Amino acid sequence: MKKRQRKVRLIRAAIQLVFFIVAPALFSTAFAGVKSIFQAIAAGQPVTWNSFLDVTGALLLITVLFGRHFCGYACAFGSLGDAMYELTLFIRQKVFHKKGRHGYPEKVVRCLQKVKYILLAFILLSIFTGWYANLQGMSPWDVFSMLTARKLPNASYKIGIILLVLILIGMCTQERFFCQFLCPMGAVFALMPILPSALFKRDRSKCPAKCGLCKKRCPAHLDIDGDTPLSGECICCHACEATCPRKNIQIGQEVEELKEEAAVSKTPVKREKSAAVSK
Amino acid sequence: MKYHSFYMRVLCLILIIGAVLGYNFMQKNDTQAQEITELTDRVSALEEQQQEMLTALEDAAKAQEEAKAAAANASSKETAGDITAADSSNADISDADNVYKDGTYTGEAQGFGGTIQVQVTLASDEITDIQVTSAPGEDSAYLSQGEGVISSILSAQSTDVDTISGATFSSTGIINAVVDALGKAEN
Numbered sequence: 001m002k003k004r005q006r007k008v009r010l011i012r013a014a015i016q017l018v019f020f021i022v023a024p025a026l027f028s029t030a031f032a033g034v035k036s037i038f039q040a041i042a043a044g045q046p047v048t049w050n051s052f053l054d055v056t057g058a059l060l061l062i063t064v065l066f067g068r069h070f071c072g073y074a075c076a077f078g079s080l081g082d083a084m085y086e087l088t089l090f091i092r093q094k095v096f097h098k099k100g101r102h103g104y105p106e107k108v109v110r111c112l113q114k115v116k117y118i119l120l121a122f123i124l125l126s127i128f129t130g131w132y133a134n135l136q137g138m139s140p141w142d143v144f145s146m147l148t149a150r151k152l153p154n155a156s157y158k159i160g161i162i163l164l165v166l167i168l169i170g171m172c173t174q175e176r177f178f179c180q181f182l183c184p185m186g187a188v189f190a191l192m193p194i195l196p197s198a199l200f201k202r203d204r205s206k207c208p209a210k211c212g213l214c215k216k217r218c219p220a221h222l223d224i225d226g227d228t229p230l231s232g233e234c235i236c237c238h239a240c241e242a243t244c245p246r247k248n249i250q251i252g253q254e255v256e257e258l259k260e261e262a263a264v265s266k267t268p269v270k271r272e273k274s275a276a277v278s279k
Numbered sequence: 280m281k282y283h284s285f286y287m288r289v290l291c292l293i294l295i296i297g298a299v300l301g302y303n304f305m306q307k308n309d310t311q312a313q314e315i316t317e318l319t320d321r322v323s324a325l326e327e328q329q330q331e332m333l334t335a336l337e338d339a340a341k342a343q344e345e346a347k348a349a350a351a352n353a354s355s356k357e358t359a360g361d362i363t364a365a366d367s368s369n370a371d372i373s374d375a376d377n378v379y380k381d382g383t384y385t386g387e388a389q390g391f392g393g394t395i396q397v398q399v400t401l402a403s404d405e406i407t408d409i410q411v412t413s414a415p416g417e418d419s420a421y422l423s424q425g426e427g428v429i430s431s432i433l434s435a436q437s438t439d440v441d442t443i444s445g446a447t448f449s450s451t452g453i454i455n456a457v458v459d460a461l462g463k464a465e466n
Contacts, residue, residue: 025418032420032445037299039444046306047299051423052445149392149416193288229284 008242012072016079024076024148028141029055031185038127060192067198067251068189071179071235077144078179078235084171092172103174106221112181113220113233120187140164175219179235190232200240201226203248214240214249224249377404379464385412386460390425390452392416397453399460406436409457417449425449432457 019026033056040047059070071078103109126132137156140163146153153161170177179186202214202224214224217240220233224240241249383400393416400408409429414422425446432440438458443450 025421029418029420032424036445041302044306046303046310051420055420146391151392191288191291193285193292196282196285227282227285231284232288 005239005242008238012237013082015073016082019074020076020079023074025145026055026059026070027075027077027183027185028145030059031056031141031188033057034124034185034188035127038124042128042130060188063189063192064194065198067194067236068232068234069236071186071189072237075179076148077141077183078176080144080168081171081176081178084168085175085177088172103219103221109174109180109221113230115181116183116187116190119182120184123184138163140167176235176237180220180233186235192232194232196227197252199226199231200224200234200236200249200251202244206246206248208246211245213243213245217243378466379404379461380466382464384460384464386456386458386463388452388455388459390414390417391421391448392418395449395452395456397456397460399457399464401461401464406433406457409433409453411453414449414452417452421446421449425453428453
């Protein structure tokens with residue numbers, strides 16, 4: 001079982017590394033697209049399609065169709081978070097003599113997960129009111145993208161550097177700290193209507209009582225159960241799938257749904273409708 | 280209901296997209312209305328001008344007739360017409376008088392992730408063309424966004440233009456590269 005988890009994790013790490021080297025700016029480009037819409041409205045100009053929105057549109061479409069695999073596999077900042085967490089896992093286990101992964105309690109995680117929406121609203125509102133210019137040099141993303149472009153940020157980015165360091169420390173304390181709690185683009189992704197066929201489903205009837213391994217392993221402490229109000233938080237890391245000792249979890253249709261489909265051909269019509277709406 | 284949150288999110292997304300499209304539609308209407316008022320203003324101004332010209336022509340015709348009558352009266356008197364030779368000393372604007380030499384010049388400056396190289400074409404002190412020839416360190420989305428500054432340089436015929444928000448580094452790099460190229464072109 002451990003072997004399967006390792007394999008899934010290693011494949012993911014390899015893909016993350018490739019994306020980190022090839023396209024480290026995708027996440028900030030995508031958010032620049034979101035910002036450009038609000039900048040255009042704030043300036044009283046019509047919203048026009050631009051090269052930022054190419055990236056934003058493509059990523060949102062991928063997310064709607066296939067879930068947040070971008071977050072789990074391609075986002076450079078998410079990969080940075082994973083790297084920080086995995087590298088300090090060893091230290092945490094040695095120093096605190098704790099086995100396995102220990103993040104924040106579920107209640108705290110649930111509250112902190114709301115912070116990113118507040119942050120998104122704050123950024124977009126400040127763009128809308130023109131106050132955003134005052135935030136120049138405060139974005140930790142700017143500092144990060146400067147570093148990936150092999151350029152040292154100057155003194156005007158002091159606050160951004162401090163915030164980046166704080167985020168890096170936070171990343172060590174909880175898996176996917178930034179993505180769940182702070183990422184404004186993550187907030188946009190989490191609000192997207194992800195097709196139910198792209199969500200992780202669990203066949204509860206096969207689960208042994210008091211197992212809950214998947215929830216313990218999930219970086220976002222999610223109950224894996226298809227379409228729920230929190231299903232947008234899933235970053236498609238596939239850890240639950242690899243952890244489940246009974247292989248109960250998989251992306252796609254629920255088992256009972258499959259049965260339903262076989263019995264009555266009513267469900268496919270429903271599915272088609274939902275697909276048409278999201279397009 | 281099954282897929283309850285999914286349908287809610289679809290609804291929200293449609294509302295947001297609808298809001299943006301509605302905003303764009305209103306903007307379009309606004310600009311059209313503005314264009315229409317501008318055009319009607321121009322038309323009325325032209326009509327006024329036409330009217331003025333017509334009255335002026337009528338006046339001129341009257342004056343000419345009066346003058347003819349006066350000339351018939353004083354036909355014996357000779358009028359001496361002096362011929363003025365318009366000297367067409369249309370001096371050739373020599374290249375030496377210009378601030379910049381004509382031709383194509385390359386300039387370089389730091390963008391976000393490296394050097395941006397541009398090619399500036401000058402013709403009689405006018406920037407006719409700007410091309411980004413190489414920008415290896417620039418993210419393509421940011422670069423093409425930053426290239427928006429080229430059109431503002433061309434229309435302003437100056438490098439003293441606003442940078443593109445969202446692509447500050449790339450557009451600043453392009454502006455500085457153009458400044459560099461202009462420096463090479465100076466006479």
